[in-house]
Amino acid sequence: MDLQNKKIASLDDKAEPKTKAREILKVAIVGHVDHGKSTFVGRLFHDTDSLPEGKYESIVAMCEKRGVEFEYAFLMDSFQAERDQGITIDTSQIWFNTDKRDYTIIDAPGHKEFLKNMVTGAAQSDAALLMIDALEGVQEQSRRHGYLLNLLGVNQIAVVVNKMDLVDYSEERFNEIETEYRAYLESIGVNLTRFIPISAREGDNIVKPSDKLAWYKGLTVTEALDDFKILAADDNLPLRLPVQDVYKFDDRRIIAGTIVSGQLRIGDKLTFSPSGKEAIVKNIEAWPNAYTEEEKKNLVVGAGQSVGITLTEQIFVERGDVISHIIPAEETDILVAPHLGEEFTAKLFWLGQTPFEVGKNYKMKLGTAEVNVRVKQINHVLDAENLSQSSGDQLLRNQLGEVVLTTRSPIALDDYRSFAKSGRFVLLEKYDIAGGGVINLDGYKNRRADIFAHQANITRVDHAVSLAERENYNGHKGGVLWLTGLSGSGKSTLAVSLERKLFRKGMQVYVLDGDNLRYGLNNNLGFSEVDRRENIRRASEIAALMARAGFIVIVSLISPFKEEREKAALIQGAGFFEVYVNADLATCEKRDPKGLYKKARSGEITDFTGISSPYEAPTNPAFVVDTAALSIEEGASALLEFATNKFHKEYNQDYSI
């Protein structure tokens, strides 16, 4: 039975699989270095009889080889370097179970040097055990980890006071630590935390209560684990579905993504942010079996599910767009569609190699969107030790702070206090994730109404002459022949030859050539990817305008990106024909009519299609002209036949001028 995307409200019980997998909870073990995290995990596995056969013996052998006392930490510290140095470098995971459920235990390193690895481990967890050494007490990383858990969205925490054997199982010492650390957690907004005294080395209070801790009446560690809750999916929040990709493997155009919050049904009216486009869900796709008509009626997909939908009309959607429901007429407390803005405040932790600084630009990944952000200001640098705030214009590695970031144009934003998952982002330094932050929108105006009011004020003027009348007058339909291909493939030559042939047949025809456009309309554009895309967008819009005026427009543009050509097709609608002017790179380079390949090879020109920039060949063009095999005359004649056919129109006597 296929269960992907399949959650049928009224049939929930019947949809259960035949074997029930046990429920699972992920628990991170965090805390200051040497407070005994790895040792605790080893002991937990031993005391719950969870070690695989032979594991204990192999750890004994490892310790003998190194001439050290038996060390439980070797269970998870699997790198030679970790065992040799007695320190956890990277996060690790291991599985065990109680009668109640299964657990993934995530060990996170406590050394300051490896904070990025701690974050990697802890961020995946549903709950955390924070380890504090009874003798050393609360230390720098104890506080920093507590603060980070909160930022990372891990809100179920139990504090385990370890090494009670070293303080003679003193209740007073335990209370001291609890008082100090509880106050700290409460000051950052973490409440209802359990404190448990244990000795990992002696096995006190891990599975069984210990006589030496008779004064402690609370739960043991395993009982506390079983007491953690499995987190419910954010089904009750408004819908947020970041578009991950758009697939056209067959005749369906499937918009794919994972629902971050909320629910979705067939027939729902959606809006895409930040574009503001709207559409209706036509279908929710599934494999291996598509939903039956009966199933579709009650079909609901929700938070956490990876889905694919089709829309009732073809609008241009791209990765990074955020799908939500359209805003209802009456106001709601929580935003049905995301806030739109160009600026926001964020709490940030920085893991980068170089300082995070005011004035620097970073790539931000927010959901599936990738946006350049600029650091406008740093409101304060936070000292995790005592939560004091100081001013500064940079955050060093492993520092925390509150910052203001700006983008060039409005993007879809959610406040993390309402939307824990869509309200967080990461920043990249060169190629790596170098920081994480949560968005706070206090004091920022949602620009959605402004932006779309502005669009709403633009109204199309109805023409006194209809397109049908124009076409009737011309004796043919208007439309766009979009010639794409490598430089030197023969697009321009083919285009002007075809223009002449069509003109001779009495047709209204015009060539829009990439180079010609760059003399005037597009003379402010260069050859970077952004500029090339804009160049193509303008050409697409002009072609569509001229086609509406009744012309056959022959566009001759390298247009290397599939996505741009698709946009052009959507802008025009019916009457768009993609023509692939196909000649292999070697042939084009040999022709090199403008000497450009030579310059590209020598590095004089950068971003040159086919050499230093990709060309994405059409997958399903309306027509292909192979100019390596055909002469220009042959190619143009073949195209002429194709065009005459496609733009043919019967004369209709009902129209008069």
Added chain:
Amino acid sequence: MSRLDDLEAQSIYIFREAFNKIENIALLWSLGKDSNVMVWLAKKAFYGHVPFPVMHVDTEKKFKEMYEFRDRYADEWNLNFIREVCPPIEEMDETLPPAARSAARKTVGLRNATKKHGFNALFAGIRRDEEAIRAKERVFSPRGKDGRWDFKHQPPEFWDQYKTEFPEGTHIRIHPLLQWTELDIWNYTQRENIPIISLYRSKNGFRYRSLGDEDITNPVKSDAYTIEEIIEELNTTKVSERSGRALDHETEDAFERLRTEGYL
């Protein structure tokens, strides 16, 4: 969401993320239970299509049941299938223990195949619960020149944001099953009715829990024939999954050395 639904959704997200962000990618199909689940998940992610090549790096020492399975499902699942052969053992580092030396053929075979096809990334079906070194892996795990794994400097990975940007020449291993356990694989195989190789089923009191080369893989004592029985057995056993894999047990650091060099 149920545990399996959750794992499935996460793996699909990983597949889609990799497919969108990385050009020239292939899926490593070892024919075992894990990589069959991986192919299945890819088909779910892309609605019946597997939009990248599926490659078997062949040691030519697999069981005949595995080759039969491969030939049948490469066709039935409509895969863009590639087979590449590993170099002979004589070319491998002599200082490695025998099983590790044999396994090194796969590392080199993989490296050669990757170079030959120009793959920037590979989907590999390893899981964290299999082995303590693999437990430290990232979902998107960069490899340097020659496929080496710099495990001391792994990039951070959190909030479903993976390393999808890298300088030219970097190679990425993508692990869609990293979070799955052996039991999850079987529960899912049963739920989805995914075909399996008969060697996993008990025959004359023995079955294979993990399939590798015929000469360095041993069966375990078991009477489990149906998937239900396999699941039942795994719920009670304390024998580790790879106990039948000779190369894991030769020396303490054998597996770490192999993985550093680029073994899966």
